Amino acid sequence: MTLSELVDALSARRGPALTWYGADGGRTELGGPVVARWVAKIANLLGTDLAGDLFDEPAPAPGAPAGPGSPVRVVRVDLGRSWQAVVWTAAAWLSGWEVRGGAPTDSPGGGAIGEDGAAVWVVSHVESASARAAQDGMWVLAHDLSPLALSWAGEPLPEGVLDALSDLAVQPDALVVAPDAVWQGPADGSPQPGGSLRVLVVADDAASTTRFVLAHWAAGHSVVVAGAEPGDDGALDRIATQEHAVRV
Template identity: 30%
Template sequence: MSIPAIELMTALRSGQSTAPRLTWYGPDSERVELSGRVLDNWVAKTSNLLQDELDAEPGMRLRLDLPAHWKSVILALAAWQLGMEVVTGDAEAELLATADPGPGAAAGGVDAVLAVALPALAMRWQGGLPTGVLDYAAEVRSHGDVFMPHVDPEAGRPAIRTAKGAVHVHGALLADFAAAHDAGQRLLVPAAEGLESVLAQALGTWKSDGSVVLVHPEVEVTGKLRAAERISGN
């Protein structure tokens, strides 16, 4: 069954697939640019990792214990493509993706933990990981570039539960959760607004055939940056 998240990834990889769709500015002069094709590739690999390594399937919940970051966006898109529910905060979930995979990471009854290294060029987690915690950076690149779900997602299942308790189902994710934006914008999205807002802004921008410039709170948004990225919104 096709759901909006799957349709969105199809559109991003087929329409102007080499154009920037997600650009990240992080600390230590990080700049990561993902075209529609590359963004889809990351999402496909991540969906395959979740499905093949962590037995993820429609209806399961993925808790993102992560800041607003390009990898957080990838993980959310991958979960939605699978038909999973994305939750944040301390909400209950079967799977956990975290940048702090300490000994207590699995507390709360999660079935599996994914350690996410946030530095842009990290090829693996620096240091040791608790037994059973999977290293996202080390594992994701080995997975397939094309995603085929083992179980078809369902449009009526929850896709995201907001901090205020609102639940948006997969079939209405782009209609109800995504923010409204003019067509074709190159939108500046401050990571300081939080992950939930960033996801809504990004979905709305891509729905309207635009692109996102996601900026870490420590990065100053100068006139030079705006001009270089041709920002037309915010």
């Protein structure tokens, strides 16, 4: 599955593509076209503004593969367990970027920035390490996770730290990049296609959750992700019943 294929499939989908229950019980439902716009905007930002600034090499034009020797692009998605972490991770993977999760831990207090190769760091909280990284020239994007947030609503951002939502807002809703990265899905046990199936999973780290979500989106399924603890069977059963979803 390529980025273009995912965006096209989500754009044509009726009904919810992703329903997210936060650890606090808050519920967010995203229709297919809404998820498609999020993925497209993130991919456009990564493939135009960020790639051009960081690597002097914008992402390939539609139909054109990346050239040989293209630099490895690494983004650190530090958004905890959230649906925003899933869409950032999915868009980055399908744009050919490597994704690291969480904050660097190379040294006390947040880590030595850049030693892991990350050129972009997306954060939900701006702390000393991310502020220092921005001053050192790293792209640091502060993404407000509040429901219905349109821009950063917290304390004023330090110099060099950008408002992720504001930067995404100016990106086109449709894809303007077409990277040739292909997401293969799990080697074994891939979900069987069936557009009427709605599945429920407990949120894990962003990478694991995104792999699950992508696999089921590729099969045409609707996905419910619950932030409840894995052992909280009562809460999970209630969510599964309410959402008419099958626990997996």
